[in-house]
Amino acid sequence: MTEAAKYLAVEKIATGISSFDIIAKGGLPRNRTTLISGTAGSGKTIFAVQFLAAGIELGFPGVFVTFEESAADIRKNMRSFGWDLAKWEAEGLLAFVDASPDPEIDSVESGGFDLGALLARVKHAVKKVKAERVAVDSLGAVFSQFSDQSIVRSELFRIASALKAIGVTAVLTAERTDDYGHIARFGVEEFIADNVMILRNVLEDESRRRTIEILTFRGCDHQKGEYPFTIVPDGGVIVIPLSAMQLSMKSSNVRISSGNQKLDEMCGGGLFRDSVTLVSGATGTGKTLTVTQFLQGGTADGERCLLLAFEESRDQLFRNATGWGFDFEAMEAAGLLRVVCDYPDVSGLEDWLVTIQATIREFKPQRVALDSLSALEHVGTAKAFREFVIGLTSFIKHEEITGLFTSTTASLMGGDSITETHISTLTDSIILLRYVEMFGDMKRGLTVLKMRGSWHDKAIREFTIDKGGMKMGRPFRNVTGILSGAPVHVSPGDVERAWSRLEKDSEILRRESGSAEAGSDGAATERRRVFPPESE
Amino acid sequence: MLRLFVTGASPRTSSAIANLKQICEQELEGRYDLEIIDVLENPEMAESERILATPTLIKSLPLPLRRVIGDLSDKEKVLLGLEVHPKQLNSVNQGGAPS
Numbered sequence: 027m028t029e030a031a032k033y034l035a036v037e038k039i040a041t042g043i044s045s046f047d048i049i050a051k052g053g054l055p056r057n058r059t060t061l062i063s064g065t066a067g068s069g070k071t072i073f074a075v076q077f078l079a080a081g082i083e084l085g086f087p088g089v090f091v092t093f094e095e096s097a098a099d100i101r102k103n104m105r106s107f108g109w110d111l112a113k114w115e116a117e118g119l120l121a122f123v124d125a126s127p128d129p130e131i132d133s134v135e136s137g138g139f140d141l142g143a144l145l146a147r148v149k150h151a152v153k154k155v156k157a158e159r160v161a162v163d164s165l166g167a168v169f170s171q172f173s174d175q176s177i178v179r180s181e182l183f184r185i186a187s188a189l190k191a192i193g194v195t196a197v198l199t200a201e202r203t204d205d206y207g208h209i210a211r212f213g214v215e216e217f218i219a220d221n222v223m224i225l226r227n228v229l230e231d232e233s234r235r236r237t238i239e240i241l242t243f244r245g246c247d248h249q250k251g252e253y254p255f256t257i258v259p260d261g262g263v264i265v266i267p268l269s270a271m272q273l274s275m276k277s278s279n280v281r282i283s284s285g286n287q288k289l290d291e292m293c294g295g296g297l298f299r300d301s302v303t304l305v306s307g308a309t310g311t312g313k314t315l316t317v318t319q320f321l322q323g324g325t326a327d328g329e330r331c332l333l334l335a336f337e338e339s340r341d342q343l344f345r346n347a348t349g350w351g352f353d354f355e356a357m358e359a360a361g362l363l364r365v366v367c368d369y370p371d372v373s374g375l376e377d378w379l380v381t382i383q384a385t386i387r388e389f390k391p392q393r394v395a396l397d398s399l400s401a402l403e404h405v406g407t408a409k410a411f412r413e414f415v416i417g418l419t420s421f422i423k424h425e426e427i428t429g430l431f432t433s434t435t436a437s438l439m440g441g442d443s444i445t446e447t448h449i450s451t452l453t454d455s456i457i458l459l460r461y462v463e464m465f466g467d468m469k470r471g472l473t474v475l476k477m478r479g480s481w482h483d484k485a486i487r488e489f490t491i492d493k494g495g496m497k498m499g500r501p502f503r504n505v506t507g508i509l510s511g512a513p514v515h516v517s518p519g520d521v522e523r524a525w526s527r528l529e530k531d532s533e534i535l536r537r538e539s540g541s542a543e544a545g546s547d548g549a550a551t552e553r554r555r556v557f558p559p560e561s562e
Numbered sequence: 563m564l565r566l567f568v569t570g571a572s573p574r575t576s577s578a579i580a581n582l583k584q585i586c587e588q589e590l591e592g593r594y595d596l597e598i599i600d601v602l603e604n605p606e607m608a609e610s611e612r613i614l615a616t617p618t619l620i621k622s623l624p625l626p627l628r629r630v631i632g633d634l635s636d637k638e639k640v641l642l643g644l645e646v647h648p649k650q651l652n653s654v655n656q657g658g659a660p661s
Contacts, residue, residue, distance in 0.1 A: 125614050133618075133629030134643035136636040137581075142569025142616040143601040143608045150605030171614070172631075 036246040039158075039195055042080025043073070045265040049249040050240060055221060058244070059186050059196045061165075063210045064225035069236065069257050070199040072107070073225065074161035075100065076262040077197050078120065079109040086158035087119045089151045089194075091144075093167035097122040108260045121151040127171055135173055141181040145188055152192055160189055164199040165215050179214050186218045209241070220244045226252065230407045233374060238265055254413050256376035264380050266417050282393075282428055284316075285323025288498035289457075292474050292483035297455065299392075301478070302419045302429040304399075304449065307459030311470055312491055313432040314338065315350060316457070317395045319495055320430045322352045325362040329392035333363065334382060336370045336401035343367070350495045364389050375406040375414040383421055393428045399449070400434040415449045437511060454478040462488070462508050464515070471508055472498070563623035565597045567608060569616040574633050578617035581634035589641065619644075 038052035047053045054060050054077075064070045071094075078088035090111075092100060100122075101111045114120035125144060152160065165182060172178050189196045198219050200210035205226045209216040216222050222241040227234055237252035255265040281296035284303075290296040297303055305316045317333065324331040335343055343365060347354045357363035366385060373381070386394065396418075403411050415431075422429040431453070450456060456475040461468050473486040485501035486508050503521055505513045566582060568575040579598065586594050601608040601616060611620065619630040621644045630643040 123609070124612060128612060131612070131627070131629055133631050134639055135631045136634050136639040136643065137578075137632035138574060138635075139615040139617060139632045140569065140574065141614055142572075143567055143613040143618065144615070146569065146601040146605045147609050147613075150609070168614075 036244075038246065040084070041077055042084050043076055043263055043265070044261065045267045046238070046263070048267040049238070049253050049265060050243070051247050051249060054195055054197070055243060055246055056195055057190060057193055058221060059189055059198055059219040060221040060223060061198050061200055061210070061216055061219035062223050062225060063200045063202050063215065065202055065205055065227060068205075068225040068227040069255075069263060070201075070225055071095070071100070071163050072104075072257060073263050074163045074197050074199050075104050075109065075111075076107070078159055078161050079104075079107075079111075079262070081159040082114055082119045087121075087155040088159040088161065089121050089123060089148065089155065089157040091123040091125060091148055091151075091160065091162045093125050093127075093162070093171070094164050096126045097124040106259055107262045109262075118155055121155045121157070123147050123151050125168075127167075139174075139177060141168075141178075141185065144181075145185055148185070149188070149192060152194060157194055160194045160196040162196065162198040164201060165218065166201040166211050169212055175212075179212075182214075182218050190220075230410075233406050233410070235374075235407065235410055236376065238263075254376050254410065256374070256380055258377065258380055261380075266376060266379060266413065278426065282329075283323040283327065284430075285319030285321070285326075286316075286496050286498070289316075289319075289472075289496070292472075292485075292487070292498075293455065293477055294480040294482045297428055297430075298479065299428055300423050300426045301454035302422060302431065302452070303455040303457060304453040305430060305432045305457045305459065306435055307432075308435045308437065308461060311459035311461060312472075312489070312496060313434070313459060314343070314346060314397055315491060315496055316459070317397050317430060317432060318343075318347050318350060318352055320393065320395055321354075321357070321363060322495075324393040324428075325357045325360070329362065330389060331357070331363050331393040331395070332386065332389055332391040333365045334394070334396045335365060335367045336396075337398055338367075340365055340367045349493070350491070351493055352495070364391070370401045370405050375402065375410045378402065378405070379414050379417045379421075382418060386421070386425060386427065391427060393430070394422055395430045396432070398432040398434055400432075412449070415452055419449075419452050450476075458509070460486070460508055462486075462502060462505060462513055464505065464513070469502075471502055473509075563595050563621065565599060565620045565622065567599050567601055567611070567613050567616055567618045567620070570600060570602050575617065577635070578619075578633040581637075581640075582619065585634065585637055585640055621645075 036058070037056040038050070038054060039056045040047050040053040041050070062070050062073055075090065078090055081088050090100070104111055111120060115122065148160070151157070168182065169175055169178050186198070198215070200215035202208060202210050205228050209222060209224070221243045224239045224241055226237045226239070228237070236255050236257070238255050239252045240248040249267070253265055253267055255263055257263055278299045280299040282299050283290050283296050284293065305313050307313050321331045321333060333343070338346070344354045354363060354365070358365070399415065402414065406414070419429065455477045458473050458475050460471045462471045470489050470491070471486045472489050473484070474482040487501050488499040490497045490499065502508060504516055504518060506516060507514045566578065568578060582596070586596065599607055601613065615631045617633060619634060621628045626645065628644050630640050634640050
């Protein structure tokens, strides 16, 4: 059988569970049974109910077989996710098979038995609502209802194969004792089902991290590894497909203004639409100003802008903007600006990502600024933070939005932040804001460190901040070592010598390559051409 | 008042019926009313009684309500489960037979 034929052999059904179908590469295999194993509180029951709820919304009726919680409890608990199970039952779209233990029923076992009655009930329910989907929650609870485990084991096999025989797609949940250990408690559950998925809820550095992993999909493909997910009210399970998102990213050559003409020039004509820029600097270097200008630049062109502020209050932000000559209130009144201010700690990073995505979908901004990523860094683990940034950048690019994130460096002079080392590869452009100490004065310097797919000014320019915002000045010609945080002053004569040597080198290179056009090695000359050095 | 839930005409069904009839005749001497229900034909009845396993024997009267699961091959367990004491059905148990 060829590769293609093998994949075609197993058809998949889209579950309708947000983003799950992406990591499952299409959904769950049709007419198969899938085991969902997880520790207590990992979201198994929610996933199982959501599988049915999403199916019903797509027009496929379902049957829920419960061995653990009573049907009444499940109806009640699932209301908070916006799923009205009782209504669907009344409409004939959902049927419960309540096999939860009844404390009032006392029974003894005498001799061999089978679960024929259960199977008959499930088949009857499937027939009654013409179900396409069945959820069984949970297999482990069946074992606890009977003393003869070997019978239960063989009967569950029989039920699983019966489910396949009647042509439904089923999910079966099972408990496990550890997030990393045996697949399920009784050691047989994974053999009952065709496919195995694991939900985890791991405590990492005092914060909970939920992940979903598809272990095996017999005969078909799926994304490997753990993917973070979150459970939100009115939505249930939301999977965050990291790498899967980036596949469909577009790239555009359209330039947009950063809100500062000089900065646009330094970037080779402005920022790219659907690019993400990181502005890094110590506290007070002008990050929030860069953000404010960016928003101003957007609203001036009639674009909708979203500001996610995690450091300053709304009042502070508006006052700052007024101080630099920008009127946030007018922008907001015009419907071009939305400011979301919140404490970073109010929810986990996965929840933040979902909230931000929902806000973006609703407001449909052309520009998104986040001030600052560093404030969110401590909300979760380093891994969760990286996933958050990947999730956010890929989402922004996918929606063709221009993003501007800020990050705060720990030291005043030079150095880099944890944020940068984590995400510098994920962003398209990096702008550094640095303090430069010169003869007892603190001056501010700005440089475009990286600009993907474009020429950019390589000089470190001095800038000042006044009522009109950011004023770009001359490059620091007589100082070296600004980025390393140890600026050293050099005499103008040394600078001249160094420059002429660089020019000679590039001339030689040009002659050797026989090309009139300077390549990237001729950057020094190129730079002079575009920005003639302003002499002291 | 006894009800026996079975699945179709399997060997387990017939042995459960045979075992039950034997116990009833020996111990209850006609003071019983037996109904046999096939879950394949009456799944709704199994649903309302919340029955999982077959065969399941339900004693609804006299109270308390008791259930015995299995082919009823262990007579002692059946009688214990039904809280029916051999040959002493209507007499008060004075601690003679183990309960």
